[in-house]
Amino acid sequence: MRPGPAAAAPGTGEPVARIVITGISGRLGRLLAQRLHQDHEILGLDRRGMVRKPRDIEVFAYDIRRKKCEGVFRNRRVDVLVHLNIMHDFRRPQHELHSWNVIGTQRLLDYAARYDVGKVVFLSTANVYGARPDNPQFLAEDSPLMGGERFSEMGSLVAVDMLLSTFFWRRPDLETVVLRPAHIVGSVRNGPSLYLSMPVIPTVMGFDPVLQIVHEEDVVEALALAANAPVRGVFNVAGAGALPLSVLIRTLGRRSLPLPYPVLKALLTRAWEMGVTEMPAPELDFLRYPCLVDDRRARAELGYRPRRSLRETLDLIRSGDPYAERLSRHPDGR
């Protein structure tokens, strides 16, 4: 890591880095800040602000698209930018997804380039590869990003990932790191968690794809490693292993309801139009086809090791009710 500003970590005497975390009040941002704030100086950038934040973290409640953000980079000498503030909510209008994800990210990258930020860490998702019948069982980092092909809502996430790749090539002097984790589970509020917390889980009849799940704390660990280690490039992040969807559902003690694909697709399309689901119909491909990643690179170069076994990860999801916890944590409803 580049030596940070002159300040020294209290007690240790080691130099600290100044790290900006966007989306700090989200679940992953919060965990990452907790993980890093002992050793580093953390600045947060989050439109939502941050309730119950540690005292040593300064948070700017700015929209990442706004000009005000530039001031953070201009006035503070930022060493590392960890960009987590991506909108995954496919119910938002397409133009808002695009402006937030693509334009917002582009602005942040501009600041990083202009104000000499040494490292950019971006949390993408393995879903950018897309779930396709002819995917190899384990996708390497150089596989084409086909996620937006049948699934236009996914387009902005693919676009951001590509934006980072371009930045990686254009600025060889910067350590650009892109992490592509498999389905993140835990107390995060995302597609897989919502799907698995349904009382009866619909599945596609005749299909039972193998899935990778990764616990949020393992993702945070990978982010911390990426922020600390002198590496650059794209890294897939998988959890402790892969298991078929049916086994996942059974181990969570839930019931599945297999429906033929055309029926499920019709139902889901209707539900989407009525606004009662957050899952667009093309996402059903993730319940039919494989989208698993090969994480050998992260293990070799980042030294990433998932700390939780599959069984432990599942036990954790099973014991905590993510829905109730989520409501208590975000009184503002986000």
Added chain:
Amino acid sequence: MADPAAPQGPVASQALDLWLDEVGGWLGDWGDTAWEERILAAAAHNLNEFGYDPFGMSPAFIRKVIPLVRFLYRVYFRVETRGTREIPQGRVMFVGNHGGQIPIDGLLVATAMALEADPPRIVRSMVERWVPTLPFVSLFMARCGQVLGDPANSRHLLDQEEAILVFPEGVRGISKTWRERYRLQEFGSGFLRLALETRTPIVPVAILGLEEAVPALTRSRTLARVLGAPSFPITPTFPWLLPLGLLPYPVKVRIVFGEPLRFRGDPDEEDEIVDRKAAQVRDTIQAMLDEARARRGGPWDR
């Protein structure tokens, strides 16, 4: 690691599972449980704590399938197998002739290696890209250890010292009509590059009988396109008897495993050189086929 033989509740889709239990119960276990244990032991490496391998293979599922495939192998097709003794341990690539419209040749070769080889091997066939889109079929294949035929998958399996089965003719081979039977089609060279790269011995396999089991008089390109299938055969019974017409006729099947071929060289060599090696494999299999064909009386032997 889980005991692969432990009952684990439904291992695949429940309908498929119940059906297998039913068929398995009806066919009985033939009192061959010791061998069954050895087959499960062969499948037991590289399983996660839930009893699945990274490709979704489940020994518990394979156990349910064994009675069915043993019936097909021993009773229905009365398979006669030669050459299972010479098969190398560790990573190995079986290369066979494809034929018979439905990929039952892969199933029979895998069954031969499970029932006849000592110790038994689990063979992972590399299946057509079309298969993963088929409900139930794709599930059945994956749980039995069959894998999408992608070079990355083959490399992954060979690195883990597994046995894989490839049909370099691909769809061209399986969709041959009656007139072209047992004439090997052109071989791709991908399998050979992979064998060079991973230093894997190639075992040529000749499979005789299946071209008569589902004899295609012709094939319909239009219907194949409409259904999105790689090929649509017209046989004496298909499509007239609907899917039932694709049921293979109970011919006698012969499988010959040849001596392993070991190639050395640069996997990134010019096409010309690699193609020549691939042609050598092809010629070996063709010669084995011709020889086996001359030896047999006819497809309807007992």
